[in-house]
Amino acid sequence: MSSVFNRGIKLSLFGESHGKGIGVVLDGLPAGEPVDFDEINAFMARRAPKKDGTSTMRNEKDSAEILSGIYENKTTGTPLAAVIYNSDQHSGDYGNIAHIARPAHADYTGFLRYKGANDPRGGGHFSGRITAPLCFAGAVCEQILKRRGITVGAHIYSVKNVKDTPFDPVNVTANQLEFVKSRPFPTLSENAETEMRELINSARTAQDSVGGIVECAAVGFPAGIGSPMLDGLENVISGLVFAIPAVKGIEFGNGFSCAELFGSENNDEFAVQNGKIVTKTNNHGGILGGISSGMPIIFRVAFKPTPSISRPQNSVDFKTMTEQELIIKGRHDPCVVPRAVPCVEAALNIALLSAMLENSNLEG
DSSP: OTTEEESSSEEEEEEOTTSSEEEEEEEOOOTTOBOOHHHHHHHHHTTSOOSSSSSOOOOOOOOEEEEESEETTEEOSSOEEEEEEOOOOOGGGGGGGTTBOOTTSSHHHHHHHTTTOSOOGGGGGGSGGGHHHHHHHHHHHHHHHHTTTOEEEEEEEEETTEEOOOOOTTTOOHHHHHHHHHSSSOOSOHHHHHHHHHHHHHHHHTTOOOOEEEEEEEESOOTTOBOSGGGOHHHHHHHHHTTSTTEEEEEETTGGGGGGSOHHHHOOOEEEETTEEEESSOTTTTEETTEEOSSOEEEEEEEOOOSOOSSOEEEEETTTTEEEEEOOOSOOOSOSHHHHHHHHHHHHHHHHHHHHHHTTOOOO
């Protein structure tokens, strides 16, 4: 099924944007792991809409109700099921465009794939709303990883052409990752935050939207985890990252920039430091041959501009086969990137824990 991830962990996402609720089932978690719900709520609050002009005005609490899999605040080892009830749907905003393809949305392709039976309200199962249960799952996995000394964090690398200070691919630390995660607007540079906020608000005022890039890193992840070819660590991470709507690209380490270098410039030379094998640089992004090298895992994710904009656009009614002018109502993010940061972290948390369980490398 399209909404099931089945590796060391089996994860299933369900629900629609304007349905009664959305949720997740996690199977394969180790038993006896303490779960701090205050930490989970704090993680999910970072994804929730903000009242600062940078996101949608849809007001959802994103409070998860646990149906199974946790007893006395510890995982039982059996499937963990959680549901998040929707409470602020404005389904009427979509009544006049149910059969009109919104540009850059999955309305038309979803109609074809599901023979018109899919729920079109708010994008249905294609909606960014489904990242809420993804974040819940990632927040649970984060706590299990932290107890093994593994820290995951991300920041806004860029919004359109405004860039933040990048992570140091060799020396990024857990403290730095925790610091940027604690910021209401997750950038390393305050100047970048100011410019990004101005750009996002300018796009909103102009009834337009902007995209950007999220940079994510993990430190403390052990070397030797993963597999080559089709089961590589990059493959697993990428598959989960692309579960986030609006993602259009991913690059690890130097990524596409390595195509412009000589091998002598791109190769990471090995060395021994404090009794450990390391590389002097980290152009490979912490993964070689689909297997972790012990260096920080680092990658960047490109997000397209929010496709729902208020400007009139040309489209077609795919039931009547007639051309139409489309005006989209509703509440939409002028830029999804700030709220996407914890979603990318969640995807990485799930991928790393799953890889460790699949490699039977989860101690303590």
